[in-house]
Amino acid sequence: MLQTQALRRLNVGPIDLSLEAGECLSLMGASGAGKSVLLRMIADLDPHAGDATLDGERCSAMPAPAWRRQVTYVAAESGWWDPLVGPHFPAGTDFSTLLPAVAIAPEAASWLVSRLSTGERQRLALLRALRPATRVLLLDEPTSGLDVDSVALVETLLRRELNRGVAILMVTHDPAQAKRLAARHIELHAGLVSEIDL
Amino acid sequence: MSTPVPGAGELALAGTLILLNAGLSLLLQLGLARELLVAAARAVVQLLLVGLVLRTVFHLQSPWLVAAVLLAMFASASYEVLSRQERRFVGLWRFGLGAGTTVLATLLVTGFALLALQPEPWFSPQVVIPLAGIVLGSVMNGVSVSLNAFNTGLVRERAAIEARLALGATRYAALKPMQRSALHNGMIPIINQMSAAGIITLPGMMTGQILAGMAPLDAAKYQILILLLLSGAAGLGALATTVIAVWRATDERDRLRLDRLETR
Numbered sequence: 155m156l157q158t159q160a161l162r163r164l165n166v167g168p169i170d171l172s173l174e175a176g177e178c179l180s181l182m183g184a185s186g187a188g189k190s191v192l193l194r195m196i197a198d199l200d201p202h203a204g205d206a207t208l209d210g211e212r213c214s215a216m217p218a219p220a221w222r223r224q225v226t227y228v229a230a231e232s233g234w235w236d237p238l239v240g241p242h243f244p245a246g247t248d249f250s251t252l253l254p255a256v257a258i259a260p261e262a263a264s265w266l267v268s269r270l271s272t273g274e275r276q277r278l279a280l281l282r283a284l285r286p287a288t289r290v291l292l293l294d295e296p297t298s299g300l301d302v303d304s305v306a307l308v309e310t311l312l313r314r315e316l317n318r319g320v321a322i323l324m325v326t327h328d329p330a331q332a333k334r335l336a337a338r339h340i341e342l343h344a345g346l347v348s349e350i351d352l
Numbered sequence: 353m354s355t356p357v358p359g360a361g362e363l364a365l366a367g368t369l370i371l372l373n374a375g376l377s378l379l380l381q382l383g384l385a386r387e388l389l390v391a392a393a394r395a396v397v398q399l400l401l402v403g404l405v406l407r408t409v410f411h412l413q414s415p416w417l418v419a420a421v422l423l424a425m426f427a428s429a430s431y432e433v434l435s436r437q438e439r440r441f442v443g444l445w446r447f448g449l450g451a452g453t454t455v456l457a458t459l460l461v462t463g464f465a466l467l468a469l470q471p472e473p474w475f476s477p478q479v480v481i482p483l484a485g486i487v488l489g490s491v492m493n494g495v496s497v498s499l500n501a502f503n504t505g506l507v508r509e510r511a512a513i514e515a516r517l518a519l520g521a522t523r524y525a526a527l528k529p530m531q532r533s534a535l536h537n538g539m540i541p542i543i544n545q546m547s548a549a550g551i552i553t554l555p556g557m558m559t560g561q562i563l564a565g566m567a568p569l570d571a572a573k574y575q576i577l578i579l580l581l582l583s584g585a586a587g588l589g590a591l592a593t594t595v596i597a598v599w600r601a602t603d604e605r606d607r608l609r610l611d612r613l614e615t616r
Contacts, residue, residue: 197518199607218606223520233511235529283519 155321156225156290160204161195164188166345168204169195171323173290178312178322180332182350183342189325190230192342193292196323197227208289223287230294230325232279234267242267242282256281256307273300277308284315291315293324297331309335367392406481415475422484426455429492436496439503439613441600446614449596454495457589458488465581486557486578487585490542494586495593498538502597503613505530513608523602531594538590542583549579 155175160168166188173179183189195202198218206213206225213221236242240249240263249263256277258270267275280296296312297305312322312335326332329352332339340347358366370392374385409417430451440446462484471479506513509530516526549555550572554562557578561571603609 198605199514199518201603201605201607201609219517219520219522222518222606226520227518229511229515229518231511233509233513233515235509235512235516235526279515287520 156196156206156208158196158204158206161192161202161206162204163191163195163200163202166191166195166342167202169347171196171340171347173321173323175289175319175321176316177338178316178324178336180336180339181323181325181342181347182327182329182332182339187342188345189342190294192347193227193294193323193325196290197222197225197292199227223285224289225292226283226285226288226290227292228280228283228294228296230298232275234275237266237268239263239265239267239270239278242278244285252281255311257304273304276300277304280308280311284311288315288320290321290323293322295325295327298327305331406477409477409481413473413477415473418475418477418480421477421481425485425488426458429454429458429488433492433496433499437500437503439500439507441503441597442612442614445600445612449600450495450499450593453589453593453596454488454491457491457495457585457592458484461487461491461581461585461588465577483581487581490582490586491589493541494538494590497541498534498590499593499597501537502530502534502594503601505534506601506608507610507613510608510610517606517608521606523606523608524598526606526608527598527602531598534594534597535590538593539583539587542579542586546579546583549575555579 156171156173158169158171160170162168169192171179181189181192191200194200195204196206198206198213198221208221208224213225234242240247243249243252243263247263250260253260253262258274258277262270262274270278276296276299280293283291291312293312297308300308309331312324316322316335322335324332324335333352339350339352341350370388374388376382377384377388405421409421430447433450433454434440434447437450441449462480465483465487466474466480469479469483506527513526513530517523545555555575555578558571558575561574562568566574600612601609
């Protein structure tokens with residue numbers, strides 16, 4: 155479904171990857187290896203060489219926002235553009251069913267973002283990226299800093315997305331988590347990816 | 353009615369106030385004396401020099417001389433705009449944005465005012481130079497404050513902006529809040545100035561004209577004209593600046609391009 159062709163930026167690349175619908179691929183590598191650089195390239199968030207395709211449609215041939223609505227990057231550090239939680243979700247969002255899925259009270263929709271813990275923010279940042287149009291999720295350490303229960307919640311959420319046919323490329327430092335969610339594992343080393351066994 | 357022009361005696365009398373202040377500062381060890389005296393001396397020298405230069409320019413009535421004075425004013429305003437930026441764009445945009453929009457907005461609004469005032473001759477230095485000067489000052493403030501707020505905001509709010517872009521927002525939508533708040537910052541001074549005009553303070557220009565013998569209502573009309581010109585010019589300059597800044601801080605693939613800002 156998703157394919158990258160010779161993506162290259164800074165010290166990373168050329169990277170050729172393919173990802174099928176409903177597949178989860180884990181990405182490991184030392185700090186500074188360029189894992190975030192790679193995810194951001196796939197989302198076309200930085201200038202780079204090479205291209206990516208989604209079902210054969212080239213990223214460079216469609217408007218960037220249209221690409222990113224389907225191939226969505228979720229940063230390790232979540233960003234918030236409104237003081238309140240609610241406006242970060244589309245108008246008409248039913249918070250009463252949405253928020254409990256990540257163990258957050260439905261009333262939190264009217265709270266200030268600054269009132270939330272780091273873990274809660276991370277879960278909400280993931281939640282707002284799960285939209286009907288999403289085909290590929292590029293997750294940068296989605297569960298770092300979360301407690302065991304929250305990790306389980308997030309993983310349940312991700313499995314639901316995988317079952318829906320969404321493909322996931324996920325940076326993780328936890329081999330156990332990589333094994334729980336992904337069937338294939340890659341490592342980024344010296345700018346190149348290689349498949350590894352865990 | 354006679355218009356009293358202050359002579360050397362009156363100026364010296366006003367100067368004793370500064371000396372008194374400086375003396376008090378020395379006595380109370382406030383450490384202000386030196387700064388105060390230097391600033392006062394600067395004001396005296398600078399204003400007398402400007403008076404001398406303008407006397408010559410007014411006397412000669414040459415359009416080229418007027419143009420040269422404007423050029424010097426634009427150059428110093430450009431330098432001022434540039435030096436007030438904490439994060440500047442790299443390359444030619446460093447000058448093009450801010451300095452460029454300041455000069456353009458000033459020329460546009462001054463030209464517009466000249467069309468309305470119809471001075472004789474049209475380049476009359478008595479009208480063009482003070483008019484361009486006061487408009488330039490206002491645009492310079494609006495532009496430099498807006499641009500600085502915008503660029504520092506981009507760096508500060510990077511995560512928020514990129515989160516929106518990553519979710520499929522266009523660059524214009526993702527930067528809208530930043531643009532709005534930068535414009536707001538740039539326009540606050542002139543908005544405050546208009547709101548307070550006549551109630552909290554008599555604007556300096558109107559005060560000067562009344563002291564120089566102009567009828568209060570005529571002075572008020574002049575002041576209204578100037579305030580409207582100033583706010584129009586500052587708004588125009590700041591708007592153009594933020595529109596170009598949004599365009600330049602992003603690219604055609606709707607990416608945030610902080611690499612186009614200087615790193616400190």
